[in-house]
Amino acid sequence: MPRSTSGARRRARLASAAAVIALVLGYGDLAHGGVVVAPLALVIGYVVLLPAALLSH
């Protein structure tokens, strides 16, 4: 497998995992009434990490 393809896959997996973690953290904190971590995590998850994951897949 070419090195660049393998690197891209790793980045894609990393971005996807980070997105999932951000969303789980965000919704979890939201469910507990959080008003600081929840919006930060959800915005990072939806606006930064998920697009990055989709673009790198």
Added chain:
Amino acid sequence: MPPAAPPIDLRPSYRAATATALGVLALYVVTLAPTTAMWDASEYITAAYVLGIPHPPGNPLFVLLGRVASLLPVGGIAYRVNLLAAVCSALAAGVWFLVAERVLAQWIRVRWVQIAGAVLAAVLSATAFTVWNQSVVNEKVYTVSLAFFAVVSWLTVLWCDDPDGRRADRLLVLIAYLIGLGYTNHPAGFLVGPAVAAAVLVRRPRTLLRWRLIAAAVLALGLGLTPFAFEPIRAAHHPALNEGEPTACADGFALGCTLSDTTLHRLMDNVNRVQYGKPSLAERQACDPGNEPPCSFVEAFPAQLGMWWLYFKWQWFRDPHGAQPWLQTALAVLFLGLGIAGGVEHYRRDRASFWFFGPLVFTVTLALVYYMNFKYGASQAPELADVPREVRDRDYFYLWSYSAWSVWAALGLVAAWRALAGRAGEPPRWRATAPVLLFGALPLVGNFRAASRAGEWAPREWAHDILDSVEPYGILVTGGDNDTFPLWYAQEVEGVRRDVTVAVTSLLNTDWYARGLMRRPIYEYDAAAGPAVYRGRHWTRPTTPILSLTRAELDAVPEYLDVRQPLLFQQGNIKAAIDPRRLEFGVPLRSDLLVLQMLKDNIGVRPLYISRTTAGYANALGLGDYTILQGLVTKVATTPVTTSPDTMAVSGAGHIDVSRTLALWKGYGAPEAIRRRGDWIDRPSAGIPALYTVTALTLGEALAEQGRAAEAQQVRERGMNVAEAAHIMDWFVGATPPPPTPAAGSDAPPGTTLPAPR
């Protein structure tokens, strides 16, 4: 032999685009509102701050972004959320730079000319009146949508460049995701969808047969819609703003109640905006004078197109007081022509991106005019006295249209530049003919004063003034947007007079709003922060809820009482005969019943006030003999009001509490804020400054009756200064001045299906 033309260079100038976006952002920051504004600004700023749920569909993505913006360590909360609008629009301007540069690269090989044309597109789109005006205060969620439009546009242009390339499929999946995500900011997020579909269909139709890719795109679209999950989860915590209350959980989040049918039903009602009851598209709304909606397409569509054209004229030179209508029309014709010329050049020079951008302009212009199906605009055809009208000007719904049109207008201006440069010599003399681009600066110059919100403090002051008019722990009945949302902002964001319970009648007709009022904590009155007139006296904090009803009794209050005969309301010393014919809908609504219930439950506990923006609501409830004017509000007394040395009867205004009103008047901040600004935001909300002037004239008359001529003159002068600054002197002077309009326009839902008239 002439030298060969340089090859086409499609590399985007990201650095120049970034610099342009930063320049636009600087312009917006200079003209940024320092605080809240009229209409929906206060609602959205409050929603962002309390991580709440604004009116349906609830705009969860905006709330999340707004909340993050509110955490920025710069300025006040409102300023931070306003900054979000500015950043989104500046981002859009930077992306329009890239789109315009991409088109120009196919056509003009001189790099700096491409960049100049792209800067022109960014500046024109950023300084079109509605774009600019909406970018310097977060009045709505539309600037976030604009950023999504622009980003999706750029991604689609990239896809069109290389539809079979290595990253083409990923781009399409990302576009689908962003369209879904944009929808969770506002349903307009879907408007870009047809243009993407058209581009795919024209550029590479077989893409639509690749089912795996289509399935991935649909999944991504669905993923983009998941922020709607925010609504029921957050609603379960019952934040201060919880419109639609999309949850079945009464006491905090739990999986059982969140995953219930009731929650799903309420959430879907919110997402689908059921409470607004939008008429079908076949029922056209902009009907001829004397005709009630619905009417035919042939009758309505020209007027609806006329509304778009009216606001189109505003874009290039906003002339709010009609001082130079010919100049405004001439500029509109110029920019219409430039836009058409730019569209034609776009078609000729870059067919691939045209088949995205052309359908986009069509969708956000003609298709949107048809879909929105508005009544006559608030400022449209003022000579037509008896046509149904929108409560306010709706130019913001066409923000995307004017923004996209600006890109074409810039391309049209570059075409004119190209023609001039070609005529001036060969090779084209670009530098010598560059001054033609100065036409693109006309909106920047012409709109600066009207679009800028710098120094606009009056809405915040208005909120403080009206709250301070209410005695500690009072209930204030309001009517709509402008006498309610700024108060929410003042209470929930600035912490001002939270002891006052604001009850807005238009929302009392829904089932969720009264439940929220019942849940609201009873806040302690802060005497040190309150007006001096309430000091030196003990105010007892109520211990009972605002309504004595149980949750089941509250939910059982009917939407209306189908009675046409006068009703008698009696409680304590109050005896009020309610004539349903005097009520707005001819029958007592749920809101009327709940206001009377509040009066009944709070005699001796909480004073009840009715905002004077509600245009005679107290009289319609038969409470006229019990009302006394105190500043900007009317207090409902518990015994009939009689004349005394300090309680004067003023013709046409009823009784006025002279010393209280004078003390309040001296502390009001909005008159000075309006005078300093020298204008008011728009005519449909000018009932607010008019209320100050009316109050001053009434108070002046009472003071004159008391023989306090100098004070009377001073108060009247200050009141008329407000009218002059707000450009509403025509409401107060002249042979037959029209009466001031009610101050509180409302987009709020009726929430009630009324019985057929007998």
